[in-house]
Amino acid sequence: MTNLADQPTSIALAVDGHDGPPRLARGGADDGIGFGPSPSGLPSSGRTAEQWRDDILDKLLYEVGRTTQTAAPQDWYQATAYAVRDQIVDGWVGSRTRTYDEGRKRVYYFSVEFLIGRLLTDSLCNMGATAAVRQALNTLGVSLDSISELEPDAALGNGGLGRLAACFMESLASLSTPAYGYGIRYEQGLFKQALVDGWQRELPEDWLSLGNPWEFKRPDVAYPICFGGVVEHIGGDGDKGRAVWHPAERAVAIAHDTPVPGWRGRHVNTLRLWSARSLDPMQLEAFNRGDFVGALADRAKIEAISRVLYPNDETEAGQELRLRQEFFFTSASLQDLTRRHLTQYKDFASLPDYCAIQLNDTHPSIAVAELMRLLIDEHGMAWDEAWSITTRTLNYTNHTLMPEALESWSVELLGRVLPRHLEIIYQINWEHLRRIAEHGPTTDARNAALSLIDEQHGRRVRMGHLAFLGAHRVNGVSALHTELMRQTVFKELNEVYPGKIVNKTNGITFRRWLFEANPRLTALLVETIGPAFLDDPMRLVEAAPFATDPVFVERYARCRRENKISLGRIIRDRCGIATDPASLFDVQIKRIHEYKRQLLNVLETVALYQAIKDDPGQSFAPRVKIFAGKSAASYVRAKLIIKLANDVGHRIDADPAVRDRLKLVFLPNYNVSLAEDIVPAADLSEQISTAGMEASGTGNMKLGLNGAITIGTLDGANVEMRTNVGEENIVIFGLTTPEVQAKRAAGITGAEVVAGSPRLARVIEALKAGEFSPDDKQRFAPLLDAILGADPFMVCADFDSYWEAQRRVDALWADPAAWWRVSILNTAHMGWFSSDRTIREYCAEIWGAPTD
Numbered sequence: 055m056t057n058l059a060d061q062p063t064s065i066a067l068a069v070d071g072h073d074g075p076p077r078l079a080r081g082g083a084d085d086g087i088g089f090g091p092s093p094s095g096l097p098s099s100g101r102t103a104e105q106w107r108d109d110i111l112d113k114l115l116y117e118v119g120r121t122t123q124t125a126a127p128q129d130w131y132q133a134t135a136y137a138v139r140d141q142i143v144d145g146w147v148g149s150r151t152r153t154y155d156e157g158r159k160r161v162y163y164f165s166v167e168f169l170i171g172r173l174l175t176d177s178l179c180n181m182g183a184t185a186a187v188r189q190a191l192n193t194l195g196v197s198l199d200s201i202s203e204l205e206p207d208a209a210l211g212n213g214g215l216g217r218l219a220a221c222f223m224e225s226l227a228s229l230s231t232p233a234y235g236y237g238i239r240y241e242q243g244l245f246k247q248a249l250v251d252g253w254q255r256e257l258p259e260d261w262l263s264l265g266n267p268w269e270f271k272r273p274d275v276a277y278p279i280c281f282g283g284v285v286e287h288i289g290g291d292g293d294k295g296r297a298v299w300h301p302a303e304r305a306v307a308i309a310h311d312t313p314v315p316g317w318r319g320r321h322v323n324t325l326r327l328w329s330a331r332s333l334d335p336m337q338l339e340a341f342n343r344g345d346f347v348g349a350l351a352d353r354a355k356i357e358a359i360s361r362v363l364y365p366n367d368e369t370e371a372g373q374e375l376r377l378r379q380e381f382f383f384t385s386a387s388l389q390d391l392t393r394r395h396l397t398q399y400k401d402f403a404s405l406p407d408y409c410a411i412q413l414n415d416t417h418p419s420i421a422v423a424e425l426m427r428l429l430i431d432e433h434g435m436a437w438d439e440a441w442s443i444t445t446r447t448l449n450y451t452n453h454t455l456m457p458e459a460l461e462s463w464s465v466e467l468l469g470r471v472l473p474r475h476l477e478i479i480y481q482i483n484w485e486h487l488r489r490i491a492e493h494g495p496t497t498d499a500r501n502a503a504l505s506l507i508d509e510q511h512g513r514r515v516r517m518g519h520l521a522f523l524g525a526h527r528v529n530g531v532s533a534l535h536t537e538l539m540r541q542t543v544f545k546e547l548n549e550v551y552p553g554k555i556v557n558k559t560n561g562i563t564f565r566r567w568l569f570e571a572n573p574r575l576t577a578l579l580v581e582t583i584g585p586a587f588l589d590d591p592m593r594l595v596e597a598a599p600f601a602t603d604p605v606f607v608e609r610y611a612r613c614r615r616e617n618k619i620s621l622g623r624i625i626r627d628r629c630g631i632a633t634d635p636a637s638l639f640d641v642q643i644k645r646i647h648e649y650k651r652q653l654l655n656v657l658e659t660v661a662l663y664q665a666i667k668d669d670p671g672q673s674f675a676p677r678v679k680i681f682a683g684k685s686a687a688s689y690v691r692a693k694l695i696i697k698l699a700n701d702v703g704h705r706i707d708a709d710p711a712v713r714d715r716l717k718l719v720f721l722p723n724y725n726v727s728l729a730e731d732i733v734p735a736a737d738l739s740e741q742i743s744t745a746g747m748e749a750s751g752t753g754n755m756k757l758g759l760n761g762a763i764t765i766g767t768l769d770g771a772n773v774e775m776r777t778n779v780g781e782e783n784i785v786i787f788g789l790t791t792p793e794v795q796a797k798r799a800a801g802i803t804g805a806e807v808v809a810g811s812p813r814l815a816r817v818i819e820a821l822k823a824g825e826f827s828p829d830d831k832q833r834f835a836p837l838l839d840a841i842l843g844a845d846p847f848m849v850c851a852d853f854d855s856y857w858e859a860q861r862r863v864d865a866l867w868a869d870p871a872a873w874w875r876v877s878i879l880n881t882a883h884m885g886w887f888s889s890d891r892t893i894r895e896y897c898a899e900i901w902g903a904p905t906d
């Protein structure tokens with residue numbers, strides 16, 4: 055602890071001069087850049103290759119400090135990125151000017167994760183500069199594709215939740231909605247996954263080691279973030295008195311800004327990520343004279359806040375550092391946006407009119423208490439007015455119903471780290487329960503379910519409940535998930551606040567997931583139906599009539615084949631396995647989790663292996679099963695599933711009787727860039743979670759857009775995909791959500807199911823006998839025990855239905871005209887899953903924010 059406790063918390067470390075009325079825009083923001091067509095079918099800006107060449111050479115010399123003679127590929131990447139960034143900055147300044155001058159409402163997206171991937175190809179695409187920059191580099195003897203590969207992924211997220219935040223940022227910019235993304239600038243993103251003898255190993259990730267040409271450090275945009283200490287009440291409790299927080303620790307949040315250009319470069323928003331610094335070293339020295347070592351230890355503790363991303367997915371981290379991270383970025387962001395608002399509008403009463411805050415899951419839900427604290431303690435507002443402003447500004451997105459993922463903090467920990475916030479939470483709870491009591495009779499059980507404090511598990515604060523109460527709107531991320539929210543986690547709260555819960559089905563940005571990831575298909579579509587779909591994704595439906603046009607079908611199939619050959623090279627390089635592009639590429643890429651049921655897919659692979667060996671005459675489609683995904687480092691069963699997939703893959707590959715008809719490859723280190731390589735090459739998309747457990751999924755949309763046929767359960771957004779593409783164009787199997795609930799209630803074990811399924815029984819026998827792990831026959835016993843027992847994820851219960859659905863896939867594959875018709879209709883009917891549609895809905899129905 056430092057002895058800074060006696061400083062008041064309101065000390066302003068610095069004031070940001072950047073967001074006042076910005077000037078100096080060289081180009082207009084929203085007047086377009088004179089886009090025309092280019093050979094790729096994508097629009098291109100007016101800048102010529104010669105202009106880009108001059109810019110890149112200029113940056114190479116003056117920013118990177120190299121000449122064409124001394125430049126390494128990495129230097130060319132940096133120089134190109136800086137040249138592109140300059141063009142983005144012009145639009146950035148213009149966009150801020152317009153927002154300010156026109157008094158446009160701003161959206162603030164709070165997310166502890168942003169899973170961005172690479173930015174060079176994305177920026178070039180949106181700026182309409184890909185072709186010209188490629189040409190400029192060619193004249194310098196440099197390949198755009200090879201330098202793009204040098205950019206490390208910004209992997210500041212685990213999976214779907216973080217990727218959603220990145221898609222939303224891109225769509226917000228493309229729709230010209232003024233927006234800031236707020237998060238943490240982790241020095242180390244998600245770990246790199248290596249496979250050592252089929253086991254996952256986590257390696258540190260250091261995306262910043264060669265610098266980050268996209269970001270602007272803003273040392274002058276800094277806010278104090280306080281922790282611990284005590285609260286003093288002056289002049290009585292409640293509105294009568296005043297609370298003064300005397301914190302024990304004080305960190306500083308420093309802003310790093312990355313411009314986010316939208317489609318056609320018309321509008322540019324800001325992703326503002328905070329990094330943690332301790333107070334000025336000189337001050338530290340003054341305050342800690344005589345305790346140099348102690349001062350450095352305090353400093354390390356503070357700077358740890360932005361050191362590393364928690365690698366958990368769908369499970370709560372539950373540790374003090376995580377709470378500190380969550381509060382750190384939430385508090386910095388709220389201080390930043392309230393300061394911006396006050397500078398422009400002078401008064402907090404209008405905050406909800408000009409600011410909409412979205413909390414991406416509960417991770418930033420401490421915002422409810424922090425905004426109240428800022429308004430009451432720092433700005434002297436009365437409780438009721440502060441509550442009215444807070445609950446008209448904040449909104450909350452729920453991403454999971456799984457109990458192990460619902461965040462809660464023990465009262466002890468929260469009180470120790472954020473004593474003032476715990477008081478405010480108690481007060482919110484008191485007012486909340488009092489209002490309920492006023493509205494008629496209630497019971498203890500109902501009050502217990504409604505309370506912010508969970509008394510069953512040793513007094514914990516339910517962060518989902520806090521976010522619900524503090525929010526204007528609470529949304530789920532697919533129709534099914536939203537309905538289940540109403541029936542389960544928020545059942546009682548929904549009864550008290552009917553209408554607060556709304557649905558906003560997730561989407562993906564087509565710029566990254568079609569135009570950039572699949573240039574071959576994009577060019578074919580532009581040529582066939584014209585470029586209108588580039589701006590209006592619903593117009594993809596114009597491709598539907600071509601699903602039976604033999605010439606189009608042939609060209610569509612050729613794109614896929616070429617994409618499969620490209621992926622085949624990656625598989626050969628990374629897994630040492632040769633693949634035939636004539637095989638069905640059957641893809642399951644996502645985090646490894648029991649509810650996502652990679653195990654079901656591997657068991658079906660084993661059954662298929664056995665069936666081919668039994669009777670080589672049977673006409674199964676030749677398949678390559680492609681897996682990729684990371685497991686949380688501490689998730690033992692998920693790591694064992696990775697090992698099983700690898701063991702099964704090796705066994706099949708060692709069997710000459712089968713290996714030309716069936717393969718299983720596990721590509722290491724799944725991330726956004728690898729997804730961009732796999733998605734355009736997929737024939738079949740595995741979306742096979744236990745019904746009721748996948749909130750939405752977005753991988754399903756990426757794959758469907760690129761024409762993979764979905765084999766899936768009626769879960770998450772699969773349900774809406776079925777509606778959009780038509781039942782005949784999706785392969786649905788398995789228990790429905792109510793059937794899963796009924797099965798659970800009936801308490802049927804996996805072993806009982808296996809007794810009635812000879813095919814599954816044989817698979818289980820082979821695993822038990824150690825056929826795939828002769829070196830350790832017991833290796834997979836923990837996986838078998840789980841599914842033969844209560845089988846919470848219904849792996850056994852859904853096995854036969856899944857097998858049968860895969861045989862329907864085989865039959866479809868055997869009829870190429872039918873296969874390609876279904877595939878093309880998937881592409882044609884995915885327009886609704888554009889994140890532009892999702893963001894328009896948020897703007898209209900939650901934020902009241904402008905588009906265009």
Ligand SMILES: *Cc1c(COP(=O)(O)O)cnc(C)c1O
Nearest residue numbers: 213214644725726729751752753
């Ligand atoms: C899209 C995406 C996800 C989410 O995939 P789901 O199949 O929806 O779970 C996770 N990780 C990466 C890298 C992605 O691109």
